[in-house]
Amino acid sequence: MHQPDPQHRRAVLLLSFAAFASAASARLCDPMLPKLEQVFHATPEQAAQVVSSFSVAYGLLQVFFGPLGDRVGKYRLIACTTLACTAGSLGAMLAHSMGWLVVARLLTGASAAGIIPLSMAWIGDTIPYEYRQTTLARFLAGQIVGVIGGQFIGGVFTDTLGFRWAFAFMAATYLVVGLWVLYESFTNERTQHVRHAVAGPSGVLPQARIVLGVPWARVILATVFVEGLAVFGTLAFVPSYLHLRFGLSLTLAGALMAAFGIGGFSYTLFARQFVSRLGEVGLAKLGGGLIGVAWLMLAAGPAWFWALPASYLVGLGYYMLHNTLQTNATQMAPQVRGTAVSLFASAFFLGQSLGVVLASLVLARFGPSVLFVLAGLALPLIGAGFSRALGRHHVR
Numbered sequence: 088m089h090q091p092d093p094q095h096r097r098a099v100l101l102l103s104f105a106a107f108a109s110a111a112s113a114r115l116c117d118p119m120l121p122k123l124e125q126v127f128h129a130t131p132e133q134a135a136q137v138v139s140s141f142s143v144a145y146g147l148l149q150v151f152f153g154p155l156g157d158r159v160g161k162y163r164l165i166a167c168t169t170l171a172c173t174a175g176s177l178g179a180m181l182a183h184s185m186g187w188l189v190v191a192r193l194l195t196g197a198s199a200a201g202i203i204p205l206s207m208a209w210i211g212d213t214i215p216y217e218y219r220q221t222t223l224a225r226f227l228a229g230q231i232v233g234v235i236g237g238q239f240i241g242g243v244f245t246d247t248l249g250f251r252w253a254f255a256f257m258a259a260t261y262l263v264v265g266l267w268v269l270y271e272s273f274t275n276e277r278t279q280h281v282r283h284a285v286a287g288p289s290g291v292l293p294q295a296r297i298v299l300g301v302p303w304a305r306v307i308l309a310t311v312f313v314e315g316l317a318v319f320g321t322l323a324f325v326p327s328y329l330h331l332r333f334g335l336s337l338t339l340a341g342a343l344m345a346a347f348g349i350g351g352f353s354y355t356l357f358a359r360q361f362v363s364r365l366g367e368v369g370l371a372k373l374g375g376g377l378i379g380v381a382w383l384m385l386a387a388g389p390a391w392f393w394a395l396p397a398s399y400l401v402g403l404g405y406y407m408l409h410n411t412l413q414t415n416a417t418q419m420a421p422q423v424r425g426t427a428v429s430l431f432a433s434a435f436f437l438g439q440s441l442g443v444v445l446a447s448l449v450l451a452r453f454g455p456s457v458l459f460v461l462a463g464l465a466l467p468l469i470g471a472g473f474s475r476a477l478g479r480h481h482v483r
Contacts, residue, residue: 375470
């Protein structure tokens with residue numbers, strides 16, 4: 088493995104485009120739900136299945152793609168999964184009933200599940216550890232844009248040309264990016280399958296046992312699970328909180344959350360400087376602290392505009408902490424790296440899912456201020472705990 092060269096940086100950029108499409112698809116249908124209820128004469132619960140079907144398939148299929156990528160080659164498999172998302176998006180565009188739309192979204196989520204974890208694992212295969220954090224930060228830029236842009240794309244097309252055009256846009260994006268990644272996999276030898284010096288066993292369960300048998304891997308998986316729970320379980324309710332407390336429209340409340348993405352971009356732009364000045368231990372500790380301050384700021388803020396700096400700090404702190412976790416995840420079981428990163432993504436997804444459920448219970452019983460305070464106290468502890476474990480791990 089070598090320092091990234093221009094050809095390798097182009098390959099990472101293409102993976103970032105694929106990550107954009109994957110992240111945008113996850114949030115694409117959120118603003119469509121009222122329109123889907125009207126067009127398909129569906130109940131709110133039925134319409135919500137177009138969101139949940141994608142999420143469930145995305146979460147469950149993570150562990151399938153890791154071992155497959157380790158066996159057949161990650162970069163080319165990313166191209167295939169991206170192209171498969173084209174079929175799912177076209178199916179959603181042409182769906183004549185809610186049932187078919189749910190099936191199409193299920194297919195898209197199942198295919199998209201392979202893009203981001205396999206991309207991270209491929210970066211781990213081809214980039215030395217000392218350059219990996221900054222490379223992953225560049226890759227994350229596409230995912231951040233997708234998180235921000237997914238709802239915007241879905242809303243704009245639904246309000247103008249019609250919701251089907253949002254799926255057409257995503258199908259075109261998946262097709263162009265998938266073909267480009269496939270072409271790159273044939274022309275760049277460094278995108279081919281990287282064979283490890285130690286060959287791991289085949290099969291999901293044997294490879295998962297290798298990962299879970301590493302104590303450091305268990306620390307990383309537990310930390311990212313709790314991180315997903317505390318960050319995204321809380322973040323999901325910020326727009327409704329701003330709407331109910333300060334009377335903002337849901338559109339404006341959702342738009343304020345773009346500050347989260349701006350915070351993430353701040354990290355990606357200055358990742359090299361952050362890493363060199365703070366190191367991994369400092370990044371984890373400061374990241375958790377910034378998120379904690381942000382949640383407490385939101386709980387105590389007397390006006391809606393406090394959500395702007397709070398959301399920015401959540402984004403900056405989250406990517407400081409999460410990118411450190413991601414970097415370590417790519418190295419926790421190198422002989423089965425695809426499986427390791429897929430388990431990392433699954434733990435993160437399951438943490439988010441449980442976090443939304445728990446946060447809704449706290450919100451219903453105690454109110455939003457208690458939810459924000461609890462999250463504000465939890466995140467510095469998570470960051471400090473992982474940074475201490477990270478320091479002990481580096482000493483060994």
